[in-house]
Structure formats: C-alpha cells, structure tokens
Amino acid sequence: MWPFDxxxxxxxxxxxxxxxxxxxxxxxxxxxxxxxVRRQDPIAATVRDRLPFMLGCGITAGVAPLxxxxxxxxxxxYTANLLLGPRWFAVVPALIVGFYALYLAKAxxxxxxxxxxxxxxxxxxxxxxxxxxxxxxQADPEWAAFYAAGHRLFTAATIAPRFVTxxxxxxxxxxxxxxWATDDAGRKRLAAIALAGRTVSILGxxxxxxxxxxxDGPAVAWFGILAAATALDVAAWALVLRRPTDLVLALATGxxxxxxxAAAVVREAPRVALIEVHAQAExxxxxxxxxxxxxxxxxxxxxIVRQIRA
Amino acid sequence: xxxxxxxxxxxxxLMKGLVxxxxxxxxxFLAQFAIGGGMLLWYFERLSQRGQERDARxxxxxxxxxxxxVSFVLGALTGVAIWFTTIQVGARTIxxxxxxxHWLWATEWVCFSVEVVSGYAFYKIGHRLDPKARxxxxxxxxxxAWLSLFFINGIxxxxxxxxxDPGSVWRGFFNASFWPSLLYRTCVAMALAALAACxxxxxxxxxxxxxxxxxxxxxxxxxxxxxxxxxxxxxxAILPEDSRSWLLGGSAPMMMFVGVAAGASFLIGGYAVVxxxxxxxxxxxxxxxxxxxxxxxxTAAGEFVREGARxxxxxxxxxxxxxxxxxxxxxLRATGVTADDPYPLRDDARYANDQxxxxxxxxxxxxxxxxxxxxxxxxxxxxxSWTDDQMRLNLAKLQHTKSFMPPFAxxxxxxxxxxxxxxxxxxxxxxxxxxxxxPPEIAMWLDEAGLR
Numbered sequence: 001m002w003p004f005d006x007x008x009x010x011x012x013x014x015x016x017x018x019x020x021x022x023x024x025x026x027x028x029x030x031x032x033x034x035x036x037v038r039r040q041d042p043i044a045a046t047v048r049d050r051l052p053f054m055l056g057c058g059i060t061a062g063v064a065p066l067x068x069x070x071x072x073x074x075x076x077x078y079t080a081n082l083l084l085g086p087r088w089f090a091v092v093p094a095l096i097v098g099f100y101a102l103y104l105a106k107a108x109x110x111x112x113x114x115x116x117x118x119x120x121x122x123x124x125x126x127x128x129x130x131x132x133x134x135x136x137x138q139a140d141p142e143w144a145a146f147y148a149a150g151h152r153l154f155t156a157a158t159i160a161p162r163f164v165t166x167x168x169x170x171x172x173x174x175x176x177x178x179x180w181a182t183d184d185a186g187r188k189r190l191a192a193i194a195l196a197g198r199t200v201s202i203l204g205x206x207x208x209x210x211x212x213x214x215x216d217g218p219a220v221a222w223f224g225i226l227a228a229a230t231a232l233d234v235a236a237w238a239l240v241l242r243r244p245t246d247l248v249l250a251l252a253t254g255x256x257x258x259x260x261x262a263a264a265v266v267r268e269a270p271r272v273a274l275i276e277v278h279a280q281a282e283x284x285x286x287x288x289x290x291x292x293x294x295x296x297x298x299x300x301x302x303x304i305v306r307q308i309r310a
Numbered sequence: 311x312x313x314x315x316x317x318x319x320x321x322x323x324l325m326k327g328l329v330x331x332x333x334x335x336x337x338x339f340l341a342q343f344a345i346g347g348g349m350l351l352w353y354f355e356r357l358s359q360r361g362q363e364r365d366a367r368x369x370x371x372x373x374x375x376x377x378x379x380v381s382f383v384l385g386a387l388t389g390v391a392i393w394f395t396t397i398q399v400g401a402r403t404i405x406x407x408x409x410x411x412h413w414l415w416a417t418e419w420v421c422f423s424v425e426v427v428s429g430y431a432f433y434k435i436g437h438r439l440d441p442k443a444r445x446x447x448x449x450x451x452x453x454x455a456w457l458s459l460f461f462i463n464g465i466x467x468x469x470x471x472x473x474x475d476p477g478s479v480w481r482g483f484f485n486a487s488f489w490p491s492l493l494y495r496t497c498v499a500m501a502l503a504a505l506a507a508c509x510x511x512x513x514x515x516x517x518x519x520x521x522x523x524x525x526x527x528x529x530x531x532x533x534x535x536x537x538x539x540x541x542x543x544x545x546x547a548i549l550p551e552d553s554r555s556w557l558l559g560g561s562a563p564m565m566m567f568v569g570v571a572a573g574a575s576f577l578i579g580g581y582a583v584v585x586x587x588x589x590x591x592x593x594x595x596x597x598x599x600x601x602x603x604x605x606x607x608x609t610a611a612g613e614f615v616r617e618g619a620r621x622x623x624x625x626x627x628x629x630x631x632x633x634x635x636x637x638x639x640x641x642l643r644a645t646g647v648t649a650d651d652p653y654p655l656r657d658d659a660r661y662a663n664d665q666x667x668x669x670x671x672x673x674x675x676x677x678x679x680x681x682x683x684x685x686x687x688x689x690x691x692x693x694x695s696w697t698d699d700q701m702r703l704n705l706a707k708l709q710h711t712k713s714f715m716p717p718f719a720x721x722x723x724x725x726x727x728x729x730x731x732x733x734x735x736x737x738x739x740x741x742x743x744x745x746x747x748x749p750p751e752i753a754m755w756l757d758e759a760g761l762r
Contacts, residue, residue: 010412013416053430053434056383056386056426056430057426057427059383059386059387059390060386060419060422060423060426061423062390063386063389063390063419063422064416064419066390066393067408067412067415067416067419068412068416070404070405070408071408071409071412074405074408074409075314078316078397078401078404078405079316079317079401081394081397081398081401082316082317082318082319082397082398082401083317085319085398086319088394089391089394089395089398091394092387092388092390092391092394095387095390096384096387099383099387143317143652143653144652144653144654147317147653147654147656148653148654148655148656148658149656150656278409280406280409280410280477281408281409281410281412284409284410284411284412284413284479285413285479285480286411286412286413286414286417286479286480286483287413289413289414289417290413290414290416290417290420293417293420293421294420296420297420297421297423297424297454300424300427300428300450300454301423301424301427303450304427304428304431304447304450307431307435307439307443307447308431308434308435
C-alpha cells in the first residue's frame, strides 16, 4: 500500500513515531500558550504540572523519528543540518532553556508569566526551525548557492504556512489530551480551543497549497482520509460544546488521531519519491530484537500507567 | 565510485573534535550517573524494605531521585545534541553507523523510553505505591537504563574494533571491545552514583552515625570500582596493536590523557576502597564533591582516549576521519579530491588566485575534520617551520609522516595547492601570490606512499 511500498517498515515507523511525538510536543507548545494566556483557568494548574513531563516524553518520543528520517533521507537531512549549521544547533539550548522555564513556571507564582513566555518562545523557535529544515531538505537545487552565501536562515514561501498549519493542529491535539483530564465545563472550554485550532490549521493548509504544496497521485486518497477525519473531528468537537460526554470525546479523539496519521502521510507525500536506498541498511539485522523490545517496552509502560491510575 | 559530499562548517579556532568532545563528555557523565543512580535507588529501597537500613527510605524519597531525574532529562537533551554535533563533525560516520545498527539503535530508544517513563513515574507517585510496586518500578528503571547502555555500547565500541566482517550486525555489535567496555562503564556508573549519593547524604538532617551508616552503604555500592584496573587492562589488551602503542607512548598528549584517566580513577577507587569500605571513614560533602569532580575529569580523559585511539579512522578500517573510505582513495588520487565537490567556497573573493582556492577546498575536504588553520591543532602552526619541499613530501606521504594520519586522498595538484594555501596563510594572506607548477616528485611520492 502506498506510501509504505517505499521505505517499507521504516517509513511506517517514521510516520507512527512522528505522530506520537507530535501529540507530546503539541501538548507542550499549545499547553504553554494556554497556561500563559489562561492563568486563572483551573485546567492551567494541571497543564503546568504536566508540562515538564510532557516535554520529557516529547523529546524521548522525538528520538525515534529523528532516527528513522536519517534512514529515509540521510543525505538530505544531513545536508540541511549542515547548511543551517550553528543556527540549527540552537534548537538544543532552546529546548534546555524551555525545559527549565517550565519547571520555574510550575514552582514559582512570581516568575510564572515570564517563564511561560520564555518557554513558549523557545518551543515556537524549535517548531519553526523544523519547518525550515523540512523545506531546506527538499530544496537541493539551492544548496550550493545557500552554502556559498553563508546564509543561516532559509526562506521559502511554504515555511510560514507549514508552521501555521502545525500550530493550529497542535492546539487541537492539546485540547484532545487535556480534555480527558478535566470536567464537563473544562471540556467545553477546550472544545472552543480545538475548533479554533482546526480553523487555523485548515486556513494554514489552504495557504500552504497556494504557496505551492500539492497533493498528487496516490496521496490524494490519503488526503481524502484526512479531510473525512477532520470533518469527523470538527463535528465531534462541535458536539462536545453541547454534550461533553466521554463517548463524544472519544469520537473527537478518534477523528483527531486518524487526521493526525493521515496528515503525517500527506506531509510526507512529496518526499516519498526521494527516499534513499542504502544497501547496508536494507540487509541490516536486529529487526526482531527491536520488535520484541517494542512489545516488552509497551507492556512495561502500560504497567506503569496502570500503577499511576491506581 | 561516488564519494558523498556534504557542506562543511568552519568552527573558527575550535577543532571539531573539541566540539563533539565537549558535548559528548557532558552527555556520557550525565547518562552514566543516571544509570548508576537507578541501580543505587533500587539497592537502597531493597535495604529499606528488608529492614537493613532504617534511613534508606528517607534517602530514596529525598533529593537523590530529583538529581537522577534532572540527569536523565539533561542526558536526553545532550544525547540529541550529540546527534546534531556528530552530523556537523562527521555526517558520513553517523550515517554509516545508522545504516549498520538502526534496529539496535531503535531498540536502545525503546529502553530509554521505558527508563524515562519509569523514572518520572517513581518521582511523581513513588511515595504512594506499595513496597512491591516501588521495588518493581525502580528495578524497571534500573534495567531499562542499563539496557540502553548495553545497546549504545555495542554501537560505539564497534567504531574501534569492528572486526574482520564490519558488515555483520551481530559480530559487529558483540565486537572485541564490547564486554570490557560495557563492564567498565557499568562500574563507572555505579561509582558516580555512589559519590553523588555521598554528597546528598551529607545534606540530610540526620545524626552523624546514621549518616555514616548510609555513606557506608553507598560506598559498598561502589565496590566494583576495585575491578576497574582489570577491566581497563582487558580493554587495552584487545586494542589493535597500533592504537595501543599510540596510547602508551606513541603520542605524548594521548599518553597524558591515559595517565589522567588512570590516575584519577586510581585516586577515586583507592579512596573508596581504603577509606570508605575498609576504614569506614565518614566522607564529607566537600570531599565527595571533589571526588565527583575528579570523576568528571576521569570521564573526560577516558572519552578523549576512546576517541583518539581510533585514529586515523572514525570506524576502524572502514572510514577515515576525512569521511573517505580506503577503497575511495585510489579514485580520488586520479580525479583530485575537489573534482566532484559541488560546494563553492564561502569566501571565494578572499583568495589571491585559483590555486589558493583549490588549496582551500582541499583543506576543507581533507584537513578540516581534525585541524583548524589558526586555532586548536592548527595546520599553519604545525607546518610553519617546514620547507616547501618538506611539506610536499610530508603531505604526499601523510600516512608515513604520522602513523595516525590517513593517506592523502587527492592528486599531485591537490598537494601543491594545499602547500601553497598553507604558505599563503602563514604569510598572513597577502593580496598577490604566485601560481606554482606542480613538481613531478609529488606524483612519485604519492605512488611511493601507496593507498593505505
């Protein structure tokens, strides 16, 4: 099945782990914004408490797609990294500053506002940097001139709309995760955020399309799934505004999850034809060990979650 | 055979080895502490539950888990930083390692994920769990953390001793230096955790005797430090002959770093065994902190030795530090190293002529990975006293000039261009510089030097 006939299991793992990573980082980025803007909201206290943990999970979950993208697009990923150079490297100190700012926001009333503002700026910078890197990876005709000019910032018409689309989707994802840990009134407030986020991401997607991003060939079917899942998600969130039950929220979560996975495939579509084949990687052993570790690891994490809930 | 070309960044006076070393040493220190810390927490929890140490529970629920938490989060961040730094320093090396070991790397990620989730869970809900669940959670953390070391150790040790079949994943993973390296790092992790525990125990508001009892337990935990000299000996015994001779006298700086690592480890181990375990001395917070700082120094020196021992390779026998494989040298001798490089110079207008531009590109391709022009390990400083012909000969026969250097992977014109470029830099980059003809001896010297 396209696109998994290219890149095989690695592409599937890349998309799956990228989606998981997106859930955590969406909570961190949109949650920081929520906790900053809605400081008095009862949900904000829970969000503040969870943010450092969610960032830890986001970084850990991010290692897997970072690993798999290097198998799929090694030359492009490394080249874009090198072209952006020290500016790209700034994402690491930004994450460290953001991480400790979240702890400060959790611990100190006095510094909360500033700390959340700093954290939000750091995470937005990281998100923008990834959008920029994503575009630069595919801009190979420009690499030599970009390098010769000594630029450290890559500009392309598609970067800003890609960023806006992601930010909007992050707001919806944050609302989805946060809604499971709050009461009916809280769910209604989060539903408004989820719908606003979807509106922004749809507008961002239209902007992205007008800036040159196109969906062609077999990707059209995935775009159809994305559109249907988004419609379901929007309808369910609209219903949450009136009836914030677990069932309706589950519907919104299901629609959102399907939309996230389909969006990850559509996002990847232009790069599918660019996937590199590495002879050694093709025959490299250890897949069984990984599969066993994945099952055992998932079981261990499930046990931990059960302990937490108990 | 096409050599992949990547854009090269100049870090000014900073040698690239120092950049990756700086990030790597911090990461290794934090990650090893987080591994040992998990094991130590489990040990103390077990002592508490068996009624063998009445204050062990206070320790486990005190500040130490916070320290472990901070360490594994910072360890994760510096781990990502290492990845990005390695791409900056040697993209082809990390790509090669990934092609070879990606499933095992992914397995390491699973272990690390379990480590993070269990560590956080203990920090958040450990106090309200029943004893059995507490012990299980800590065991899960400790096992997952150690397994992440197990997997990454196989990948990293492969760089030094990939064996005769570098393409085989499992023979590569369980390579000659795998076990001594793994056991040595496990001992280091336990020693680091014990020292940090001694610092934390000294901050606990307990009577002197009760603090002493906890310190004695922590010291016992560090007992494996006693076998570290044996493990180090084992590690040295399996090193390739040239690497060993290079560490034990062939290179003064490397020998010095071996001495620092061994000396610092000996001091820490000696103090732990004699003062803490045999004499049962109550170590103060200040002394424990000093020993921890010394352990950082030992870690730094040890990592420097590990990196240096691979020269002139990043993966022994497979990839030179110039990111060129031994099989590619012959082709580059024929075409020249800059022929297929698509990246122009960033400062093209700075050079007085095209030969200097070529020299700058040769430097970028063959020298920049380990040398700077005017900073650390500066080529201008290293070569300024050589005559022109001496420089031509030394560069053409590079692997014979210094046994830890790779063969020159370019043609005679590349050698001449590099000589002129270095001379021009030595003379403070004058506005005009004569273009020279490549002396015929260079081609002869390159042939004499051979390809390996």
